[in-house]
Amino acid sequence: MKKPKDIIIKKNNKIDLPKIINSEVNLLVFPFFALERKNKKLETIYKDIVKRGDQKIEIVWNVSANTKYGYPGLFDREVHKAIEQIITELLKKEGKIKNPIPLGSLYNICRRMGINESAGKNYRMIKKALERIRTTAIKSVGTFYSKEGKQWVDDNFSLYDRIVFKGKELPNNEIADNNYLFLGSWYLQNLNSFYIKPIDYDYLQSLKSKIASRLYEILGVKFYGLRDKRQNFICYRYSKLCQLLPVTPHEYISLAKQQLDPGNNELKETDFISKYEWSENGKEDWLIYYWPGERAKEEMKRAEIKSINNWTEKYLSEAKPVCVRTHTGREEVKIFSKDLSACEHTQAEQADLVGKLVKLNVSKVTAENLIKNNDQELIKKWIEAINYSNADDKAAYLVKAIRENWQFPEEYLREIKE
Structure with missing residues (x-):
């Protein structure tokens, strides 16, 4: 398979990666990958009560892992970012994504991820990560927004529909001469509808804190909504932000600050946010305020996300997390929100x-x-x-x-x- 013209293998054996990659907007807003290495959960549940038209409805975002493969984590997130690089290159070259997507060799995926491309262990880990993402199911009840259909989707689906590794049989009975990925229909449709947000990949890779990198994704979407508002900041309840990241919330503000402030400070030091502030507000929960920095403002100028203000406010409205224990004994966090945002x-x-x-x-x-x-x-x-x-x-x-x-x-x- 010929390499795309805009991919150059340098003499130092590093791929000249795209500086900007395109990420699907729903997947920037909602949690999919676990950020905590020791997290053994198999499910993430997000629930919200929103008003659409004259009705109040419950919306649901549920990510459930296959017990055999486990829940997608940090390494899987990096593999998916490598896939997003390939998607970005194909969109730039072809203007449209078609299944199946040729991924190239596992060797080159390692290069994209910046890991040892000669280690067989890494090849096996990449294969397992792709399979783990493939077998992880998303249940959307009025949460996943389809740009083409201009509707919130009620469906069960996966990001990846099928993976065919080199040497295995394709649907047309041919033997694969490459590693191929079939994207899920809803994900594919939104990519081709350009329901995407540009992500500065160099900057994302430079962030040492995983919380900072996830905040960069979330805040980048939310900051974009400030363009048409008088206020120049956004705020979250701490408990709500923990669910969006996702991380386990703490009971004491001192521990909460120890948890999030390393990421907050890194975003401030790199000028993505100009400042942030905590407010105890006399309540059990706390508010965190964020002001966009010059880097975020520059991204807002470049980005072209249409209709984003029509739905992100509903997703990011106030919610109260309630921990419940399932029949299996595993804790789940369910979120129920009020109509009026706590911040508002x-x-x-x-x-x-x-x-x-x-x-x-x-x-x-x-x-x-x-x-x-x-x-x-x-x-x-x-x-x-x-x-x-x-x-x-x-x-x-x-x-x-x-x-x-x-x-x-x-x-x-x-x-x-x-």
Whole structure:
């Protein structure tokens, strides 16, 4: 088989890989590959309640592994990225993907992945990874969006439909002279409808943290939706973000920060995000705010994803995770969401508090800083309690009382008890 003209084998035995690869949008939004090496789960379940038209419906994203092959993990994710490179090259050359896709030799797949191409162990691992992805089923109930059909799909399917290794028999009874991959129909259809987002492959490969690389995929889609909005940041509940990555959530914010901040910091240091902030918000769960950096803004200029704002907000709306134990004893995480995004609700509350503080002669900048750094319930109480103070400069008194967590005036405490 002739090598595509845009693939060059360098003298240093490395393929000149495409700098930009195309990833299908649904697979950037929803979790498929496990990020934790020790994770022995066989299933990922995502549930959400959304409003479509005049109805509230439950949508489901379920990824279930074959018990024989196991759940797709980090190595499988890298193999799939190599497949995405090949898909990108074919789309560029042919303008369309047709089954079967010639993958080339396992030797060249190793090169694409940057691993030892002479190790027989790696060949076996790649074969197992392809088989594992092939046997992993996706159940979509109103989650997977078909661009061509302009509809949310209710179906059970796989990313890969069939794999034929070199020397094995093809559907037409011929013996394969190459390694061939047949893509699943829904995946293939969206690729050919260009329901894809460009991914900077060089940058993705440079990220040391797997959490950073997954956040890069998720945030890249979400940041794109900021173009038509006044706000210049996005936010997630910690528990929700854990399900999208996916990783196991922690009970304490100190451990949560230890878990996510190495990835957050790497994205900040490489200018994909300009900053991020945690907010305890006086609740059991926490919010994480992200602002796009120059790298993300540049990607937004290059990307051409049509109609993305019509559906990503529904997928990324607020959800509450509930751990349940199945009859097999395995824990699953099921997610049920409210109609209104937690972030949108929180932003509305914060804007209202800022307005109330400004009316009390607190500057807008100071008010915003108070809300970011202090418990909102405390601020609400002090907005009421300040009326029971005899301070000459009530604005200054209020700011200091909130920052230093002063005791409320006795008259206010008597009033609320009554």
